[in-house]
Amino acid sequence: MTVRARRFPGLAAGVVGIATLLAASAADPPAEKKAAPDTAGFRDAAAPFLKQHCVSCHGAEKPKGGLSLAALDPDLVNGKDVEAWKAVFERVTLGEMPPDSEPRPDAKATARVLTWVRAELEKAGEKPADAERKLQLPGHGNRVDHDALFDGTVTAPSASPPRVWRMSTHAYASFVPRVSGLGGKGKVVIPQPFSTSSADGFKDFAALFAVDEPTVGQLMRNARRIVEAQTAAKGGKSVKEFAALLAGTGPPADADVAAAVRKQFHLVLLREPTADELARFAGLVKKNVADAGREIGVKTALAAVLLLPEALYKVELGAGKPDAHGRVMLAPRELAYALAFALSDDPPDAALLKAADGGKLATAADARRELGRLLAGNPANLPRVMRFFEEYFEFPNAEEVFKDVQVERGNQWKPEVLVSDTRHLIRYVVGKDKDVFRELLTTNKSFVAYKTGPDGKPVAPVPPKNSKKADLGIDPVGVYGLPKDWPWTPDQPVELPGDRAGILTQPSWLAAYAANNETQPIQRGKWVRERLLGGVVPDLPIGVDAKLPDAPEKTVRERLAAVTHETYCWQCHRKMNDLGLPFEQFDYLGRSRTAEPVADLAAPKVPPKKGQATVTPLKDVPLDRTGRIAFSGVPGLDGPVPTAVEMVKKIAATDRARQVFVRHAFRFWMGRNETLADAPTLLAADKAYVESGGSLRALLTSLLTSDAFLYRWAK
Ligand code: HEC
Ligand code: HEC
Structure with a gap:
């Protein structure tokens, strides 16, 4: 995916930000050095698995589907059987082979085989298979074996991948009036730039959306409309710092520039710019004014703030030193945003921001305390809680x-x-x-x-x-x-x-x-x-x-x-x-x-x-x-x-149905499908729900303070 920032010089700062972030989120993991095949893994995991579950149908003689798995070459770098291994990887990942007329293979044995095949495919320079992409889509979460998730045998610590999660259409509809005064709450009076999923299942998955070129184009047109509203004498939400900067001719005064940049940061990102950001955006204002005159120069620079990745994405990369398992916790601000958008379409309230900025949003206990406050009323009055039920029952x-x-x-x-x-x-x-x-x-x-x-x-x-x-x-x-x-x-x-x-x-x-x-x-x-x-x-x-x-x-x-x-x-x-x-x-x-x-x-x-x-x-x-x-x-x-x-x-009345409900809640609130590694988070959530007598509040609190919610794998 490419974003041609050059075509839009005036908004370069913001767009380059998006482009960088897109590159970071869309790029494949760095290819590992070509390595020797892991023959021990083949001998101990893959070979016995194929022999036990596949070769009865995919033997050397008249194999089903025309595919013999009796003597696959374990050296994928060698390339001879790469296509066959890819096919095996896909069918087993999706749980389609062996066919469901056959006994189910053990989930952990399956996971070991897939880990091995995946690593070998990567050594051979193959990209992660489409099968894995499919597994990440809404509507495919059930493909992870249910019993393996709930039998208590997976105990390894879990986390989510570091990611940026595009703002939802609902959040954008709330963002525009908030920063510009255009339209009422929830009413988009300018075009919605973001698409939604038409697939079955939950609509707002982190992996579903990247910001492509048409979206960027619409976002930039919208940014100009928003700035027009912010600077209009009538209507909109005329901002006095912007009016001050627009008045007058010639090079603007440093103090006016700084005040306007700081104001836009506060409106859009709810924070002070860093010294570096202030210098960068002040420089942009001045350069644009010199190039294009006061009005156009100021407006394009203000619009650039609206296009910063932080304004369009929830950034969930984590910060700090990795723990013993290689995980980092969400930074306090990231956590404040994650909690706020888990429950509503609006960014963190003043209390959450204060906790984050005051060092009081750094632990699971801190998150639990804030959730006690946020979930104090009827949780179904919170927009995203109702949306969960709407998307679950449809x-x-x-x-x-x-x-x-x-x-x-x-x-x-x-x-x-x-x-x-x-x-x-x-x-x-x-x-x-x-x-x-x-x-x-x-x-x-x-x-x-x-x-x-x-x-x-x-x-x-x-x-x-x-x-x-x-x-x-x-x-x-x-x-x-x-x-x-x-x-x-x-x-x-x-x-x-x-x-x-x-x-x-x-x-x-x-x-x-x-x-x-x-x-x-x-x-x-x-x-x-x-x-x-x-x-x-x-x-x-x-x-x-x-x-x-x-x-x-x-x-x-x-x-x-x-x-x-x-x-x-x-x-x-x-x-x-x-x-x-x-x-x-x-x-x-x-x-x-x-x-x-x-x-x-x-x-x-x-x-x-x-x-x-x-x-x-x-x-x-x-x-x-x-x-x-x-x-x-x-x-x-x-x-x-x-x-x-x-x-x-x-x-x-069954445990199964309740656990399946918990799995759906996990998906909705983590914005991704569960994997086997999430088993402890799911078990804990189910336990919290059962022990509280079936309280949604308890279920939500457990999920939103879980390792999967709070931690990211360190890069
Ligand atoms: C009970 C018999 C049976 C067993 C056991 C079985 N398969 Fe299959 N397999 C089939 C049949 C029938 C087809 C062809 C129909 C289809 O594609 O679904 C097939 C197709 C496939 C294909 C697609 C072939 C192609 O080129 O399109 C792959 C890959 C595959 N199986 C892998 C496996 C693996 C891996 C295992 C063991 C984990 C396995 N199968 C176990 C019957 C079986
Ligand atoms: C691989 C699985 C699969 C096979 C094989 C399959 N179907 Fe279906 N069928 C589905 C699914 C899934 C749906 C629901 C589609 C959806 O979500 O709209 C469906 C829906 C239908 C519907 C209802 C559509 C509606 O409006 O609700 C009919 C009728 C139907 N299939 C007939 C058939 C017939 C006849 C065959 C055999 C010739 C067949 N299907 C084979 C999976 C299958």
């Missing part, structure tokens, strides 16, 4: 899925009400802070068209206006299955009828995992497989026509079985179908039902009204609500389940 997607009823019956389908209700439920459960995960999955309470007034107190929800035309099936009451005479009370949460329990039976979640007029059992089942059971479903292969057959006289269950029970399809679909089908009890809007309407081909066709298509009469087929848990890897869990609620309750 219920806000209900607002994105178009529904046919929107056309059929005007504007009565209001997914934003349902999404808001689920947010209230999360706030309610997290506020109680007891058995949070299980409560979220099993509570029969819900909010219904819940509203609060400006004082934060609940106000009576309003029934749809055109009640004559209103179909109670799609107004909030009908979607939740409440009786027609439900009193529209503000006294909430209320208890829902017996077939509802928790977020996965909230209409928002069900409508999100459904299409415009049909349920999506595969999507629902995939969610349960990945986010509750911690399983892996390989990506849908390119070339598979992932459509249900067009057979309106059949139920979705029947149409799904008709295509996915073929052996090739079933190797993946056996992991999703039976976990998603129990949710067929709920239709594509999240309404509970006892029958599914299908086309009645035997009935006489209804003659079409003028100008309309022929209507096929429908008949109700009684609904099959059953499913099956299989391949869970949890003793005693597999077996048939009568309903979705029973299934979710059964899974929610």
Whole structure:
């Protein structure tokens, strides 16, 4: 990746900063000197592993996939079998070989083999494989063996890699008004320069984003807009130090220059410039003024501060002398920023900065003390805590899925009400802070068209206006299955009828995992497989026509079985179908039902009204609500389940589901997937959660004071 700083001479200081940082973050680790192959590692780790787990299928005779692993050359520098080793590395890294019909290899033995292959590949001048890159992406975290993470056998100290973590889109949306007065909080009135991930899973992973050239271009245009606002006489956040520097002609006075540079540092980075920075930026102001005149010169120099890496990234490199394990702790300022952005979209508050600058943010105990303060209220009121639940459950997607009823019956389908209700439920459960995960999955309470007034107190929800035309099936009451005479009370949460329990039976979640007029059992089942059971479903292969057959006289269950029970399809679909089908009890809007309407081909066709298509009469087929848990890897869990609620309750009661939840929390708050080395951090977090009776606050405190959060491997 290259950033051509020269093309933008005026902003050189900032852009060169970005370029340097990009180079630092994107560069491969320095190649090691060509070394002799580690034959002992081959003999002790790799050879026995291949023999035990691979050669039965990949022998010398007629090997599977055309790949023989019977006599691979252990000398990768020699080059003969490098391609084969790369393929082995990739398939084993991703947990795809041996196939899951075979016994799982021991996780630590696997890790040893991979370490060996990786080192040898590097000796041969090969770059870290794409497989490792994939493992770092959201949606792939489950590929690390669950039992190996939680069986307590990994005890080595952990840390995270040193890194720079690009500011999130949310943080940028908060940054702009803060420094410029442009727009309100959270409202970006200038273009968002940063992209977000469209992939499944968490959106803000440190490894996902680098700042590429178009982004830099947008950032520079935005920086100019921000400076215009900062220096405008009207509107924006006119800064008096900048106005003073802009007034007058000729070379500016040193004192005015210094005051303006210091002010911009305080606005953007919340700190004094160092003597060196002050000299550098003061020099830049003067040079620019000499080159381009007072106004342009001053403005470009002020814009350069907005483009400093420190303004656009959370810098997490650590500082100080490495400890006995080769780790350094985050510098106090780095830790202040890490804690602040873990919970909100804003930089550290005054108290955090004071602690950092006063030498009181240097230990895990210091971080714990600050977290006690920051988490004192309901944690779900903190933007990033709510965002965790939104990205884990993905219920806000209900607002994105178009529904046919929107056309059929005007504007009565209001997914934003349902999404808001689920947010209230999360706030309610997290506020109680007891058995949070299980409560979220099993509570029969819900909010219904819940509203609060400006004082934060609940106000009576309003029934749809055109009640004559209103179909109670799609107004909030009908979607939740409440009786027609439900009193529209503000006294909430209320208890829902017996077939509802928790977020996965909230209409928002069900409508999100459904299409415009049909349920999506595969999507629902995939969610349960990945986010509750911690399983892996390989990506849908390119070339598979992932459509249900067009057979309106059949139920979705029947149409799904008709295509996915073929052996090739079933190797993946056996992991999703039976976990998603129990949710067929709920239709594509999240309404509970006892029958599914299908086309009645035997009935006489209804003659079409003028100008309309022929209507096929429908008949109700009684609904099959059953499913099956299989391949869970949890003793005693597999077996048939009568309903979705029973299934979710059964899974929610397991240690596995809770630990998988902890793994997801780890990913969200560390901004990366876990590795085997993070096992102690995960175990400690799980323990803190269990021992506190299921407190999210305890879980968060454990994660945000863990080695993985506080320490970085020294370069
Ligand atoms: C039960 C039989 C079986 C076992 C055991 C097995 N494999 Fe495979 N392997 C296959 C089959 C079948 C294919 C071809 C289908 C595919 O690519 O998934 C394959 C494909 C591969 C490929 C891709 C070949 C290519 O050139 O595209 C690699 C690499 C591989 N296996 C590595 C391994 C390794 C390493 C092990 C041991 C850890 C292993 N396999 C164990 C059956 C097996
Ligand atoms: C390697 C794994 C794999 C194989 C093999 C596979 N699928 Fe899938 N299939 C998936 C995944 C994963 C999804 C969910 C896709 C997503 O996330 O949107 C899916 C989704 C589907 C869907 C539902 C799409 C939707 O709108 O919800 C259908 C239908 C489907 N597959 C049919 C098939 C058929 C038919 C075959 C065999 C010819 C097949 N699949 C083979 C993994 C697989």
